[in-house]
Amino acid sequence: MTKLNQIELALAGAMLAVAPWIIDAAPYEATMGLVQKIFYFHMPAAWLFLLAAIIAGTASAMFLFGKKRDMDGWALAAAELAVVFGIITLVTGPLWARKAWGIWWVWDARLTSSLILWMIFVAYLLLRRYGGPGADKLGAGMALFGLANVPFIFVSVNVWRTLHPQTSVVPTLPVQMGGPLWFCITAFFLLFLALLGMRARLERQRVRIEDLYLAEDEA
């Protein structure tokens, strides 16, 4: 663990520890009341889920076309985080929807694209785990195709009716609600950075050890 990762982790831990009080102190939303508070965790998780997917796709493209081996570690780390933050998003979303819309799940554009994107990264991890030799390149292709796929999924599902609240609401939030939201986003982001850096470093070291073993076998 590097110094930077330690600082990030400590900050994220401290912020997440006090987050419940800050969220509690925020005012109740007029129509949804208490249920709306899940949104302070749902939205940061969803943003980081998308960010992780973009990092994984971009790093994969650089690994494939730029022949940069280190990039594979970043792609793998980001893909794992995409699955983790994706689970948080996909669990907190329906919990809210059950109260707000009265149903757990709708086949709305955002929901469906999130689910499919999450499935793409689960498939990526399965491939990395069980694909055997050469799975890194196959995975890179998968992540690249997965990212390119998002707009198509979104448009195709969007032709059906869209229920999800628009994110354009965020800048217009009153300070008492916007403050806790940005607090949570910062905490989640720090946690994300720490995990991403640590996991990518671990993967780079694993590759280096493998190379050393191979070098010794040849010697």
Add this chain to the structure above:
Amino acid sequence: MKDFFRVAWLVVRKDLMVEARSLEVVSTTLFFALTVVLVFAFGLVREGTPVGDVSAAILWIATAFSGTLALGRTFERERQADTLRALMLAPADRPAIYAGKLAGMLLLMALVEMVLVPLVGLLFQAPILGHPVHLAALLLAGTTGFAAVGTLFAAMLVRARSRDVMLPILLYPITVPVMIAGVRGTAALFQGTPDEALARFWIALLVFFDVVFVTLALWTFEPVMTE
């Protein structure tokens, strides 16, 4: 550019010749497609009439399932005698080899669809002759998208472990837009009063998908197939 098409044509000709001699993939895939439709018919047809408007979905599910099977078999054959490696060693452009493989796959799936469409029309009372041009365009664009991604993934997976289960796991999430567009577009043509404008929207989306993913696949085939 001329070389590209020549190599692609040679790959297609080789695949067709191998297939013509054994008929392995064509016959098994066709029979599999038939079985899938029959299984759906047993489950979804009550007293001679299908439940709801399921025909479009069944047509596309059967196409995707039999396409997956055909992709797996086609590349399994290349693996057994290590002929894919020989193909890769040939002094030819990798993208041209991919294009040839894709064209061969499209021919095969077109053949399967020629049997599937009348069968679905027959068993599920779908008006397949209502808008033949729109339906053909949907099938062509949809199959191209499916096969473009499928051919690349199946080729990549040739050397991987547990490739049989990996192909559908990787392929289906990526081809979700093809399935949605194909099923919705076909359903728009099969419904009581056909909605041609909606079908044209889905065809346009599929064509766009094809352009993006064929380009991406041509571009990625070289680096992923290099050992």
